Amino acid sequence: MPLIKNGQQVADPWLALGDEETLPEDVPVIVSLERWQQEKDVLQTRGMELGLRLRSDQSPQQVAEDLQFFSLIALEFPKFTDGRAYSYARLLRERHGFSGELRAVGNVLRDQLLFMQRCGFDAFELPENAPVEAWLRALEDFSVWYQPVTDNRAPVSSLRRRLRVAAQ
Amino acid sequence: MYRYDEFDEALVRERVAQFSDQVQRRLNGELNEDEFKPLRLMNGLYLQLHAYMFRIAIPYGTLSSVQLRKLAHVARTYDKGYGHITTRQNMQFNWPRLEDAPAILSDLADAQLHAIQTSGNCIRNTTADQYAGVAADEIADPRHYCEIIRQWSTLHPEFSFLPRKFKIAVTGAEEDRAALRTHDIGLRMRRDADGNPGFEVMVGGGLGRTPVVGVTIREFLPEEHLLSYLESTLRVYNQLGRRDNIHKARIKILVQSVGRDAFARMVEEEWAQLRDGYLTLPQEELDTIARYFAPPPYETLEDSPPELELWQSTSPGFAAWMNENVAAHKQAGYAIVNISLKPEGGVPGDITAEQMDVVADLAERYSFSEIRATHEQNLVLPYVRKLDLMAVWQGLQQAGLATANIGLISDMICCPGLDYCNLANTRSIPVAQEISERFADLSKQRDIGPLKIKMSGCINACGHHHVGHIGILGVDKKGQEYYQITLGGSAENETTLGNIVGPAFSAAEIGDAMETIVDTYLTIREEGESFLETYRRVGQQPFKETLYAAH
Amino acid sequence: MYLKAITANRLRDGRVVYLSEAGNWSQSLEGSRLARDEEELQSLLDQAEVSVLRNEVVAPYAIDVLELDSGYLTTRCREEIRSTGPSRRTDAA
Structure with a gap:
């Protein structure tokens, strides 16, 4: 599957590991919450970066204490209409200070990429055969935002403030 | 009222460009209907029974005359010459073509209008008191x-x-x-x-x-x-x-x-x-x-100009309209004018392009160019000098917009029903028309007093039937249209849900049932008691008895 | 079984259309191709599905139709309104 990270297509070094699959040598893996909870000791001592995949009914609140072990958290959109992960992403970035890769996986659609990015996702798993160039362009659909959120885009209110100050 | 600055303007233009691209991708087959549907819904574009339906946002129900003219232009150019005011104070058009959606949005954007979030599982158009900023009973604007x-x-x-x-x-x-x-x-x-x-x-x-x-x-x-x-x-x-x-x-x-x-x-x-x-x-x-919402440049005026009294005593039509459709303003010498979109036998909430232009004209001449849409599917001119009321009334009357029935039985909330809507089980417009014809006599309506009928053509309750003093819910019984009646609902300060009074009535019976309810109320009411007050005093029983006596 | 016709909304303008005898989509119920049994119905639905894939129509489905001397008649209120338009509308007043 094509992967976009930080605004460009990149190769994916991670292996999404099924719960029943054997832990491989020397590959960074993404594991489920269940596997993390059962194999914490093994996973944090194997000397590789570790990723965690959360379903949309698994709030990151549950792993708030463990975040230092993860270099990547993948939040799943089982259907694009299930918007819980937007809140999860903001909570991870803004409340829990998670600074690793935040990856959107599952039913990720081009027309939602920008919303995801604004909520703190920096990586997106695209469907097979997605026209990557067009998807990247969708990140440029808007230049103006009203909401101050986690990304560094200045919201309209602060742009207005700057204009007011400049006018004085 | 609010005016876009460069940022608001840029955002709406970018949204037009984004949606135009989405429409293009749908038309050329890049998107299938399952993928496109949520995208079009996020921009207020439904596919209804006969055609697409486009819902245009009127933020908190406030419109400028320029915007209303633009809506008239859309109605004329891309639709069949009319629009419909909704319970979210928006306007919807019943016949736009998907191919025209980009052009419609672009035209609307010229007047700072859009369709953003008028549907979909998102935060919808925020609604407000249609008298905001001018009501005599306002705590704050x-x-x-x-x-x-x-x-x-x-x-x-x-x-x-x-x-x-x-x-x-x-x-x-x-x-x-x-x-x-x-x-x-x-x-x-x-x-x-x-x-x-x-x-x-x-x-x-x-x-x-x-x-x-x-x-x-x-x-x-x-x-x-x-x-x-x-x-x-x-x-x-x-x-x-x-x-x-x-x-x-x-x-x-x-x-x-x-x-x-x-x-x-x-x-x-x-x-x-x-x-x-x-x-x-x-x-x-x-x-x-x-x-942006600073008061307009009001004149210092006498609160009760003698002309008003004269007009009221010489023109009963004006006096009736003044009584029913004009509300108290917080500024001395000014009034709030309600424009009824519920003419006898009409489609509740519908307004033609020509009527929109008339209202825009009147707003420019007499109401600081501002209009409000109400959740009860009417319009309001919020800043009319009392001295101008006669001229406004005459202007409205010529356009068929002066029905003096605000808050009366024929001022119904009514969803589009099965005449337009894909979800509806029954029609609601013909029922509303029948009721308004049966109670056409305005003096009888005034005698009945404040009475809110609210009607939905299906359980989704777009017509707010649960909170109608009399609520009507259309239900399908083996392919036949039936109407269930609830009594005692209210969306006012003491919000209550109506109670189902009994078995539903057929389309042929519902008009008689309404008359029975009203006659029962008129018989048992005490001096000065409104329908809702009577209902709250006596409950369902008397209505039940008369409604089902013959059955 | 009733006779069945296939109806849908046309993609580009949303108008109500029926699959016609000639195999295209027409705004008139008259001249619809009618299915008289399950097999014919399936063939019509397959044909409609091709139109969906070609982005010509949206959400096709079968409706019951009566064949009278005066022409075709739908059996349900909803389909009656779809085929003849809103029973009351402002521009027709």
Whole structure:
């Protein structure tokens, strides 16, 4: 599957590991919450970066204490209409200070990429055969935002403030 | 009223470009219908029975004359010459072509209009008291807060895929004209002991198949915390609202299942993290937006000009209109004019392009170029000099817009029903027309007094039937149209849900049933008692008896 | 079984259309191709599905139709309104 990270297509070094699959040598893996909870000791001592995949009914609140072990958290959109992960992403970035890769996986659609990015996702798993160039362009659909959120885009209110100050 | 600055303008233009591209991708087959449907719904474009339907946002029901003319232009150019005012104070068109959607949006954007979030599981158009800023009973003007909510909720990245749609209503007045407790969030302006403005916050109201009266979760929220508190509430809902069953996905079900106190606690816990953060509204920002809503340049006028009395005594038609359709204004010598879109035998809420132009003209000449749309599907001219009332009445009368029935039995809320809607089970427009014809005599309507009939063509309750003094719900019985009656509902200050009075009536019987209810009321009412007061005193029994006596 | 016709909304303008005898989509119920048994119905639905894939129509489905001397008649109120237009509308007043 094509992967976009930080605004460009990149190769994916991670292996999404099924719960029943054997832990491989020397590959960074993404594991489920269940596997993390059962194999914490093994996973944090194997000397590789570790990723965690959360379903949309698994709030990151549950792993708030463990975040230092993860270099990547993948939040799943089982259907694009299930918007819980937007809140999860903001909570991870803004409340829990998670600074690793935040990856959107599952039913990720081009027309939602920008919303995801604004909520703190920096990586997106695209469907097979997605026209990557067009998807990247969708990140440029808007230049103006009203909401101050986690990304560094200045919201309209602060742009207005700057204009007011400049006018004085 | 609010005017776009360069940022608002840029955003709406970018949205037009984005949606035009989405339409293009649909037409050339890059997107299939399953993929396109949620995208078009996010922009108010439905596919109904006969055609697409386009719902245009009228933020908190406030329109300029230029905007109303633009809507007239859309009606004429891309539709069949009319539009329909909805219970969210929006306007919808029944016959646009998908191919024309980009052009329609581009034309609308020229007048600072758009269709953003008029559908979809996102924060919908915020509604408000149609008398905001001019009502005699106003505690504080809520409009700049509505605009602040509009901006905050527009393309909110976190809350565009909620479990279900989300509706916010605001009022600054004593009398609830915004149906606050039927909304996901209702905000009523209050002042604290020091006179600082803020809000009582109600959540979890809603109609639909599970009607619920909203509950207060905060008695007083200081104004600067408006957005952080809304964001906290939405965040709790976005994470915990049910997503497994579309009929249990509204916030009302969440509030009911955890209980008001527990829900309030969750919001307060989230808010403890967000308050005093970057969503806190600086006074300067509140003031900047409030300046857009500064009072117009009122003249200093005598409050009761003698002309008025003269006109009323010489023209009974004017006097009746004055009594029913004109409301008290907070500025001496001015009045609020309601324009009824419920003419005898008409389609409730419909207005032709020509009528839109007439109203725009009148607004320019007599109401500082401003118009309001009401959730009861009428229009309002908010700033009319009492000295101009005769001219306004005459102008309206020539356009068929002076029916003196605001708040009376023929001023019904009515959904489009099966004549237009894909979800409806039955028609509602023909029933409304029959009722308005049966009660056409305005002197009889005045004798009956305030009576709100609200009618829905299906259980989704777009016509607010649960909160009608008389509610009518269309149900399909083996392919036949039947109508179930509820009595005693109200969306006013003491919001109550109506009770089903008994078995449903056929389309042929429903008109008689309405007359029976009204006759029963007229027989048993006490001096000066309204329909709702009588119902609250006597309950269902007398109505039940007369309605089902012959059966 | 009733006779069945296939109806849908046309993609580009949303108008109500019926699959016609000639194999294209027409705004008139008259001249619809009618299915008299399950097999014919399936063939019509397959044909409609091709139109969906070609982005010509949206959400096709079968409706019951009566064949009278005066022409075709739909059996349900909803389909009657779809075929003849809103029973009341402002521009027709």
